[in-house]
Structures are given as structure tokens and as C-alpha cells.
Amino acid sequence: MLRLIRGATVAAMALLLGACQLIGNEDAPLTTFRPAGPNAERIDDLFWLVFWIATAIFVLVMGALVLILFVFRDRKKEDAREPKQLHGSPKLEVLWTVIPALILAVIAVPTVSSVFELTGCEDDSMRVELTGHQWWFEFHYPDQGVDTANVLVIPAGEEVCLEMTSDDVLHNFWVPALHGKRYLVPGQTTLLRLEASQPGEFWGHCAEFCGLSHSLMRTRVQAVSRAEFDEWVAAQLAPANLPADGTPEFDGYQVFLNKGCTQCHTIRFDDEASSNIVLSELFNGPDLTHFASRNVFAGAVLPEGGETHEQALARWLADPPNVKPGSFMPNLALTAQEIEDLIAFLESNT
Ligand code: HEC
Ligand SMILES: [Cu+2]
Incomplete structure (x- = not known):
């Protein structure tokens, strides 16, 4: 028995310490404990409010329990103390109804007001249309005319309003440092206000099981200064360079x-005659006009494990469903030479 208790205590301590280790850990990019903007801070504040109230109640109840166990423990007949025997006590019953009601009120007021404030956007915030696909995120900036994928670039210190929908099944956009989770629903628009207080890169993940490669549907938010953002927009609006004849880029x-x-892919060139065609809406893939400007691709899962952008791209082009099971980009049976040329071409599209 004693051994069992000792084992259980050690296991409980290990779990507790393990959980503490995740708080503030640099290797946990999806932690909810490092809010980096007002919306996530609001959620974090609410968490800690409830956490400390719950902790206080736990300590009080357990303390009372231990005290009662001690005071009324089994003793020799002569000095045994019988607790006072009660049958119904209106005073006590009112007390233990009123106190929980007050505690719930203290929790409910900030919770409900946060829920309303975190839903919807300010009227003047910058809009970005987000479409979820199996298994990548598409971003369209209607005011700027920019199209990109998986990497959302936003100006720090400003609110950005995501107008979200899905092209296929339910997805869920979740960047824990900036906000909670919100669904992407086919045929509906949901809103998510995002704001990063400081420049930085924040990790996100699809938070609704959406098929075979759900676990490989990630995203990055890059918050930059206003000036850098304007520069980025200008660079994204520029057409792709048409490579000169005879270069590896041209072969690609x-x-x-x-x-x-x-x-499935669009690349915008200066020359109207060149490939602007998207033949099938059903098979659409990410806009590749400025592919090399994105540090991660394929649902923000590549490159991985220290490989370079080029190495990851070679792996992707050789066999996409091998990297992401079920990928809607098929294995196109490219030769090594074709892959090499494609890499030269795609990596020149910064
Ligand atoms: C049938 C449609 C289809 C065809 C054909 C196709 N792709 Fe794709 N491609 C996709 C889809 C869908 C994705 C997104 C996959 C994902 O992340 O799960 C993708 C992703 C990519 C990416 C990563 C883009 C990013 O930013 O995430 C690159 C690069 C790419 N494709 C290049 C190519 C090249 C080069 C070819 C021709 C040899 C090609 N694709 C043919 C559908 C297609
Ligand atoms: Cu998803």
C-alpha cells in the first residue's frame, strides 16, 4: 500500500513538473502561455484569473477536509469528540449557495465580456481573406491585391481582421501567441482579429481534424514594422521575372x-500571354509568383530538420504525397534534371 502511494506521488510530481516545463519553453512554439498581442493577452488573463480562483478553492476545501479528519479522528473513548450533529441548517445552506454564486459572477463578467470583445473586428482594421484548403492556408489581401500562402505577413501594432472560410472541409485557424481558435467553415465567413504587439514570427496550426495530412497543416504569422510591411506589399505586387533564354531558370x-x-498554380508574369491560367478551380494550389519569399511552404511544414529551402523543395517536387499523405499535388514523375531546373526557376521568384 505504502509503495503504491509513494509511486503515485512520484508520478504526480513528474506530471506537474513536466507541465511546468512547458510554460515559457522556447521549444514549445504553440504554447498558449506566451501571449504576444492584446487578444491573446486577454485570453491569458482570463485563464490565470480562473486558475487562481480554482487554486484558492482547492486549497481551502482540502485544508478544511484535512483539518476535519484530524480534529475528529478516532480516539480513545474518554476524550473522543463527537461532532455536533445537524439536520439541515438554513444558515449554512444559504452560505454555500451564495458564495459559489458570487464566485461564478466574478468569473462570468470578464468571461462574457471577453467573448464578445474577441469576436468580430474593428471597422477600420486591415482585411485579409483566409481560405482553408486540405492542407494549406491561402491568404488574399483585398486592399493591397496580394496573394500568398501559409505565411501571413502583418504590420505589428495594428489590428488585422481575418475573414475566413474553407474551400473543402472544416478547418480551424489557431496562432496561440495571437488569439484563440476559430473555425473555417465552408460557405460561411468567420472573423478573427489578430494583432501582434511587437515584430516577430508566430507559429500556428490547423486545430480541427481535416483529413489525412491535418497534422501537417501549419502556418506562420510574421509581424513586421509598418515600413517593412509596405515594402513587402510592393515586392509581392511586382510580377515574376521572366528568365532569360538559355539559363537553368528558363529551362525550369x-x-x-x-x-x-x-x-493548379498561378505565376504572374509581366507578359500577359504567359501562364496566368488556372484551368481548374477544383485543383487550385498556392500562388507561386513570389514562392521564394516564403521561408516555409507546403502548409509551413517544409523545410524541416535543418534542411535548406532547396533541399526541401527537391523532396517536395520528387513526391508530394510522400511528404504529405493524401496531398492534392500528385507525384508528377519529374526527372532529376527537371527538378533541378524547377528549383532554379522557383527559387529565383523572390
Ligand atoms: C493537381 C494540382 C497540382 C499540380 C498539377 C501541381 N501542384 Fe503544386 N501544389 C498543389 C497543391 C494542392 C499544393 C499545396 C499542397 C499542400 O501544402 O498540402 C501544392 C504545393 C506546391 C508548392 C509549395 C507551395 C507553397 O508555398 O506551399 C510548390 C513549390 C509546388 N506545388 C510546385 C509545383 C510544380 C513545380 C508543379 C509542376 C511540376 C506543380 N506544383 C504541380 C497542387 C498542384
Ligand atoms: Cu485543416
């Missing part, structure tokens, strides 16, 4: 045109 461009990539 030819592979891009001839291997069916344009069925």
Missing part, C-alpha cells in the same frame, strides 16, 4: 509550363 520555366503545373 519551360518545365513549369509543360508539366501541368499551371493547372
